[in-house]
Amino acid sequence: MPSSAAKTDDRATAAAQAGSQTRAKGQETAERVRKAALKRFAASGYAAVSMREIAADVGVRPGALYNHFPTKQDILKDLMLSHMADLLAAWETSDLSPDMDPLERFVRFHIRYHLERTDEVFISYMELRNLEPVNFRIVETERRRYEALLTDILENGRTAGRYAVEDPKVTTRAIIAMLTGIPAWYREGGRLSERDIEELYLDLVRKAVAPEIPNGDRMA
Amino acid sequence: MPSSAAKTDDRATAAAQAGSQTRAKGQETAERVRKAALKRFAASGYAAVSMREIAADVGVRPGALYNHFPTKQDILKDLMLSHMADLLAAWETSDLSPDMDPLERFVRFHIRYHLERTDEVFISYMELRNLEPVNFRIVETERRRYEALLTDILENGRTAGRYAVEDPKVTTRAIIAMLTGIPAWYREGGRLSERDIEELYLDLVRKAVAPEIPNGDRMA
Amino acid sequence: MPSSAAKTDDRATAAAQAGSQTRAKGQETAERVRKAALKRFAASGYAAVSMREIAADVGVRPGALYNHFPTKQDILKDLMLSHMADLLAAWETSDLSPDMDPLERFVRFHIRYHLERTDEVFISYMELRNLEPVNFRIVETERRRYEALLTDILENGRTAGRYAVEDPKVTTRAIIAMLTGIPAWYREGGRLSERDIEELYLDLVRKAVAPEIPNGDRMA
Amino acid sequence: MPSSAAKTDDRATAAAQAGSQTRAKGQETAERVRKAALKRFAASGYAAVSMREIAADVGVRPGALYNHFPTKQDILKDLMLSHMADLLAAWETSDLSPDMDPLERFVRFHIRYHLERTDEVFISYMELRNLEPVNFRIVETERRRYEALLTDILENGRTAGRYAVEDPKVTTRAIIAMLTGIPAWYREGGRLSERDIEELYLDLVRKAVAPEIPNGDRMA
DNA sequence: TATGAATGAGGGTTCATTCAT
DNA sequence: TATGAATGAACCCTCATTCAT
Numbered sequence: 001m002p003s004s005a006a007k008t009d010d011r012a013t014a015a016a017q018a019g020s021q022t023r024a025k026g027q028e029t030a031e032r033v034r035k036a037a038l039k040r041f042a043a044s045g046y047a048a049v050s051m052r053e054i055a056a057d058v059g060v061r062p063g064a065l066y067n068h069f070p071t072k073q074d075i076l077k078d079l080m081l082s083h084m085a086d087l088l089a090a091w092e093t094s095d096l097s098p099d100m101d102p103l104e105r106f107v108r109f110h111i112r113y114h115l116e117r118t119d120e121v122f123i124s125y126m127e128l129r130n131l132e133p134v135n136f137r138i139v140e141t142e143r144r145r146y147e148a149l150l151t152d153i154l155e156n157g158r159t160a161g162r163y164a165v166e167d168p169k170v171t172t173r174a175i176i177a178m179l180t181g182i183p184a185w186y187r188e189g190g191r192l193s194e195r196d197i198e199e200l201y202l203d204l205v206r207k208a209v210a211p212e213i214p215n216g217d218r219m220a
Numbered sequence: 221m222p223s224s225a226a227k228t229d230d231r232a233t234a235a236a237q238a239g240s241q242t243r244a245k246g247q248e249t250a251e252r253v254r255k256a257a258l259k260r261f262a263a264s265g266y267a268a269v270s271m272r273e274i275a276a277d278v279g280v281r282p283g284a285l286y287n288h289f290p291t292k293q294d295i296l297k298d299l300m301l302s303h304m305a306d307l308l309a310a311w312e313t314s315d316l317s318p319d320m321d322p323l324e325r326f327v328r329f330h331i332r333y334h335l336e337r338t339d340e341v342f343i344s345y346m347e348l349r350n351l352e353p354v355n356f357r358i359v360e361t362e363r364r365r366y367e368a369l370l371t372d373i374l375e376n377g378r379t380a381g382r383y384a385v386e387d388p389k390v391t392t393r394a395i396i397a398m399l400t401g402i403p404a405w406y407r408e409g410g411r412l413s414e415r416d417i418e419e420l421y422l423d424l425v426r427k428a429v430a431p432e433i434p435n436g437d438r439m440a
Numbered sequence: 441m442p443s444s445a446a447k448t449d450d451r452a453t454a455a456a457q458a459g460s461q462t463r464a465k466g467q468e469t470a471e472r473v474r475k476a477a478l479k480r481f482a483a484s485g486y487a488a489v490s491m492r493e494i495a496a497d498v499g500v501r502p503g504a505l506y507n508h509f510p511t512k513q514d515i516l517k518d519l520m521l522s523h524m525a526d527l528l529a530a531w532e533t534s535d536l537s538p539d540m541d542p543l544e545r546f547v548r549f550h551i552r553y554h555l556e557r558t559d560e561v562f563i564s565y566m567e568l569r570n571l572e573p574v575n576f577r578i579v580e581t582e583r584r585r586y587e588a589l590l591t592d593i594l595e596n597g598r599t600a601g602r603y604a605v606e607d608p609k610v611t612t613r614a615i616i617a618m619l620t621g622i623p624a625w626y627r628e629g630g631r632l633s634e635r636d637i638e639e640l641y642l643d644l645v646r647k648a649v650a651p652e653i654p655n656g657d658r659m660a
Numbered sequence: 661m662p663s664s665a666a667k668t669d670d671r672a673t674a675a676a677q678a679g680s681q682t683r684a685k686g687q688e689t690a691e692r693v694r695k696a697a698l699k700r701f702a703a704s705g706y707a708a709v710s711m712r713e714i715a716a717d718v719g720v721r722p723g724a725l726y727n728h729f730p731t732k733q734d735i736l737k738d739l740m741l742s743h744m745a746d747l748l749a750a751w752e753t754s755d756l757s758p759d760m761d762p763l764e765r766f767v768r769f770h771i772r773y774h775l776e777r778t779d780e781v782f783i784s785y786m787e788l789r790n791l792e793p794v795n796f797r798i799v800e801t802e803r804r805r806y807e808a809l810l811t812d813i814l815e816n817g818r819t820a821g822r823y824a825v826e827d828p829k830v831t832t833r834a835i836i837a838m839l840t841g842i843p844a845w846y847r848e849g850g851r852l853s854e855r856d857i858e859e860l861y862l863d864l865v866r867k868a869v870a871p872e873i874p875n876g877d878r879m880a
Numbered sequence: 881t882a883t884g885a886a887t888g889a890g891g892g893t894t895c896a897t898t899c900a901t
Numbered sequence: 902t903a904t905g906a907a908t909g910a911a912c913c914c915t916c917a918t919t920c921a922t
Contacts, residue, residue, distance in 0.1 A: 026881060045349065047267035051917060063919080064882050072917065126346060129265065170412070170420050177401025178394045185393055192390070200390050208428040239901035242905055249906075271892060283894075284907050292892065459922035462884055469885075485789065487707035491913060503915075504886050512913070566786060569705065610852070610860050617841025618834045625833055632830070640830050648868040686902060711896060723898080724903050732896065 030068040032058045037075045042119035046076055046130040076127060077135045083120040084142035087113060091149060102153040103163070103209070107202050110179045115194055118183045125180070147172050154209065163209040175205055250288040252278045257295045262339035266296055266350045296347060297355045303340040304362035307333065311369060322373040323383070323429070327422050330399045335414055338403045345400070367392050374429065383429040395425055470508040472498045477515045482559035486516055486570045516567060517575045523560040524582035527553065531589060542593040543603070543649070547642050550619045555634055558623040565620070587612050594649065603649040615645055690728040692718045697735045702779035706736055706790040736787060737795045743780040744802035747773065751809060762813040763823070763869070767862050770839045775854055778843045785840070807832050814869065823869040835865055 036057035040049040051072055055062040069075045090113055096105050114121050128136060151172045157163035165171045179201060186197060256277035260269040271292055275282040289295045310333055316325050334341050348356060371392045377383035385391045399421060406417060476497035480489040491512055495502040509515045530553055536545050554561050568576060591612045597603035605611045619641060626637060696717035700709040711732055715722040729735045750773055756765050774781050788796060811832045817823035825831045839861060846857060 029881080043349070045265065045267055047265055048350070050915075052915085060881095061883055062917080063884075066918070067881055129263075130268070166423065167412075167420055170417070171424065173401060173405055174398045174421060174424050177404075178398040181393060181397025181401075184397075192387075197390070200387055201394060203386065204391065204394055204428045207430055208424045210427060210430075239904080242901055246906060270890075272890085280906095281908055281910095282892085283909075286893070287906055459883080462922055466885060483789075485705065485707055487705055488790070490911075492911085500885095501887055502913085503888080506914070507885055569703070570708070606863065607852075607860055610857070611864065613841060613845055614838045614861060614864055617844075618838040621833060621837025621841075624837075632827075637830070640827055641834060643826065644831065644834055644868045647870060648864045650867060650870075689902080710894075712894085720902095721904055722896080723905075726897070727902055 026068065029058065029060065029064070033065060033068055033075065034079060038079055038119050038123070041076065041079065041123045041127060046072075046123070046127045073130075073132060073135075076123075076130060077132070079120065080124050080127065080131060080139050081135065081142075083117070083124050084139055084146070086117075086120075088142065088146060091146070101162075103157060103205065104202060106150050106153055107175075107179065107205050108198055110176070111182060111198050111201060112194070114180060114183055115186065115197075121180070121183060147176060150175060157209070161211065164211040165209050171209065175208070178204070246288065249278065249280065249284070253285060253288055253295065254299060258299055258339050258343065261296065261299070261343045261347060266292075266343070266347045293350075293352060296343075296350060297352070299340065300344050300347065300351060300359050301355065301362075303337070303344050304359055304366070306337075306340075308362065308366060311366070321382075323377060323425065324422060326370055326373055327395075327399065327425050328418055330396070331402060331418050331421060332414070334400060334403055335406065335417075341400065341403060367396060370395060377429070381431060384431040385429050391429065395428070398424070466508065469498065469500065469504070473505060473508055473515065474519060478519055478559050478563065481516065481519070481563045481567060486512075486563070486567045513570075513572060516563075516570060517572070519560065520564050520567065520571060520579050521575065521582075523557070523564050524579055524586070526557075526560075528582065528586060531586075541602075543597060543645065544642060546590050546593055547615075547619065547645050548638055550616070551622060551638050551641060552634070554620060554623055555626065555637075561620065561623060587616060590615060597649070601651065604651040605649050611649065615648070618644070686728065689718065689720065689724070693725060693728055693735065694739060698739055698779050698783070701736065701739065701783045701787060706732075706783070706787045733790075733792060733795075736783075736790060737792070739780065740784050740787065740791060740799050741795065741802075743777070743784050744799055744806070746777075746780075748802065748806060751806070761822075763810075763817060763865065764862060766810055766813055767835075767839065767865050768858055770836070771842060771858050771861060772854070774840060774843055775846065775857075781840070781843060807836060810835060817869070821871060824871040825869050831869065835868075838864070 033054060036054045037049070040053055040057070051062050051065055054075070055065055058065075065075075069078065091109060094105070094109050096109055098105075100108075124139070128139065131139060151168045154163060154165045154168040154171055158165050158168065182197060182201070186192075186194075188194075192200075253274060256274045257269070260273060260277070271285055272282050274295070275285050278285070285295075289298065311329060314325070314329050316329055318325075320328075344359070348359065351359060371388045374383060374385045374388040374391055378385050378388065402417060402421070406412075406414075408414075412420075473494060476494045477489070480493055480497070491502050491505055494515070495505050498505070505515075509518065531549060534545070534549050536549055538545075540548075564579070568579065571579060591608045594603060594605045594608040594611055598605050598608065622637060622641070626632075626634075628634075632640075693714060696714045697709070700713055700717070711722050711725055714735070715725055718725075725735075729738065751769060754765070754769050756769055758765075760768075784799070788799065791799060811828045814823060814825045814828040814831055818825050818828065842857060842861070846852075846854075848854075852860070
């Protein structure tokens with residue numbers, strides 16, 4: 001279901017004489033390439049992964065990859081662009097209750113999504129510099145769009161007097177960095193469940209933007 | 221002044237005939253290698269940087285690099301190990317007032333240090349996976365030691381009733397991720413000064429661990 | 441016709457789409473690699489020959505060699521293993537009359553074969569130490585098998601009273617060393633023909649294992 | 661006691677102010693270089709041995725080798741030329757009884773010398789092709805001189821009717837190849853002692869050149 | 881759509897050697 | 902006589918990619 005900028009997408013109407021079986025096989029191979037590349041890029045980094053390795057994972061010779069992606073760079077681009085698109089789409093269609101406090105909703109959504117797609121998230125941070133400028137810009141735009149979701153929430157909450165945030169943009173980055181750091185250390189089956197994590201971070205975020213500090217007992 | 225695991229350091233007892241001038245020249249070259257590699261690794265990633273590029277930056281032929289570092293991997297190791305050592309040493313010798321609230325002190329220290337050494341910080345996060353296991357473990361140990369500084373602060377503050385932190389370890393990671401994210405977007409000469417950043421983040425952190433939640437006006 | 445452990449031999453079941461013409465071209469290239477390497481190894485020694493030189497001889501870029509042999513070592517292994525296999529196979533199918541005295545037959549076979557395949561013979565002696573242990577052992581086993589042919593002949597002849605050999609194993613080595621030394625100095629077109637050589641050495645061998653020494657006219 | 665073409669030989673009269681201690685130290689180093697190179701060349705072959713390895717064996721930095729030998733090639737040349745000189749000198753001063761049959765004397769001498777100096781013998785055969793032409797020619801001349809010793813013995817013996825050799829030059833090569841092959845397989849402490857070997861080979865040689873063929877029982 | 885052969889560039893590293901000290 | 906730094910060339914091998922089949 002993830003969106004994908006794969007090569008064969010624009011060929012839906014292409015000559016049908018090749019038979020749908022061939023096309024289906026090709027699409028399946030493309031998907032296997034994506035999956036193999038995702039795993040490898042996440043594990044070793046884009047620059048350290050060779051087309052030969054991906055081909056071996058897929059069970060195909062290196063040359064065959066070029067039937068599905070014009071270059072190695074395009075595989076990375078495909079993965080990163082579709083990750084960003086998927087992220088934004090997932091937010092739109094999230095099944096978290098719309099009645100939930102928007103900040104809570106964002107925090108829960110972000111944590112859940114990022115713990116579910118650790119590889120995609122990881123490479124979308126690590127491999128930015130390996131994207132060609134044009135693709136880099138696209139990803140950055142999407143990322144800013146995603147961050148704007150949170151900034152809007154913070155600004156609206158501030159206007160409504162629910163949160164006290166001095167600089168919503170900075171706070172956005174602070175919160176997102178904090179949340180995005182989770183998959184770097186969280187391991188399933190450890191001391192804390194995903195829901196535990198969610199509550200702990202939610203608490204931190206809530207307090208960080210809480211409108212008032214009760215008494216003079218503050219530090220400093 | 222940064223610490224360094226450089227090659228020639230342990231040779232104090234070697235035959236002295238080669239002259240101190242020669243050796244001094246070598247040490248300077250090693251330092252230039254370190255600097256060039258740091259810049260390049262930060263900009264393009266370890267895997268994408270060639271020894272030839274580093275050599276060209278240093279103004280030396282590729283083979284000469286091997287008089288100072290046995291392998292490319294050792295350059296990375298040197299940079300990462302000395303970064304971690306420097307970080308911990310800098311904390312010990314920080315000139316931030318010891319009377320300051322410990323959490324504030326940590327936050328200010330962390331932000332300042334990380335904005336001053338962006339390249340070192342960057343590669344110490346990005347290139348972890350390119351470290352050989354043995355060096356990886358060393359860096360991880362040092363990192364845990366650094367994190368423990370904050371965890372201790374939080375635990376002590378909690379005991380003293382100054383902070384309310386449900387899970388000091390998780391809070392440690394949350395705070396560090398938040399703060400470490402700064403250099404990823406902060407640019408000198410922008411809208412906010414380093415001191416502005418410091419105050420904004422300090423405020424977020426203080427509130428996040430503040431001992432009480434003000435009123436029933438909380439979200440949810 | 442020489443046997444060969446070449447890379448593509450075991451791939452009969454690979455997908456057939458690449459076409460037999462492509463594969464045939466590859467096999468021919470592999471054969472040219474073998475020939476070039478054989479000449480170069482014999483002339484300069486394994487260690488002194490570069491893959492670049494072999495590639496240049498073949499008329500191909502260095503990287504292309506690796507489509508046919510995974511490493512330089514594998515070329516050597518291929519040459520040495522197939523030489524030993526060929527030698528043993530040639531003995532089995534020799535067209536020298538089976539009615540001939542077995543020792544004479546062995547001597548003639550050995551001389552002829554070794555004067556025909558001087559390069560293979562040469563590297564099979566000179567480059568033994570450049571073989572990886574596992575391949576070294578294989579070659580040694582084959583060599584011992586070849587030597588056993590002569591040892592058996594000597595033992596049978598001794599039992600039959602035709603030869604007097606005190607220690608067939610030592611005599612085997614002595615004879616083989618003697619015969620194998622021929623190509624080191626023999627040059628076609630010189631004073632002696634191959635047949636002359638054959639007769640001279642045959643005479644030496646016959647006498648060396650002759651059952652009796654006639655009279656007291658022996659030296660010492 | 662082995663002769664040597666080492667660099668420092670021609671400097672006997674050089675300025676004495678450096679002190680004999682320094683010179684002695686240098687000569688000792690040169691000798692250690694020779695020994696290390698001999699072992700390494702014999703084990704791995706000239707081309708596969710690096711100056712760094714030799715230097716490490718000697719306990720010195722690579723550059724220091726050049727105080728004793730102008731090039732790597734000169735080390736090889738030194739080893740091979742002095743081996744040939746030593747071999748011929750050893751023959752001249754052999755303590756084998758001059759009353760012994762000359763062929764027996766040669767065989768015993770050759771076997772003993774070659775089992776005593778296996779490394780020198782080995783490289784003098786294996787590394788011939790790595791000698792520069794001019795040095796190659798010198799070694800070949802010496803070798804021919806050595807072979808001539810045996811040829812002369814055979815010719816004299818033939819004239820005297822003691823041996824029957826159809827072609828003394830070919831017989832020379834046959835005998836020398838046979839004897840020189842011994843160190844390739846002989847191992848001390850095995851089934852046979854050096855003296856056993858000597859007797860066995862002596863017997864083979866004696867018979868091979870024996871003046872008469874006993875009876876009609878010959879093969880073929 | 882997949883193969884196997886080939887390219888051209890470049891990777892990390894090693895080498896024999898030089899030379900100021 | 903020995904050192905440590907440097908050179909310039911070369912090493913084996915891998916790479917992303919192309920292309921005829």
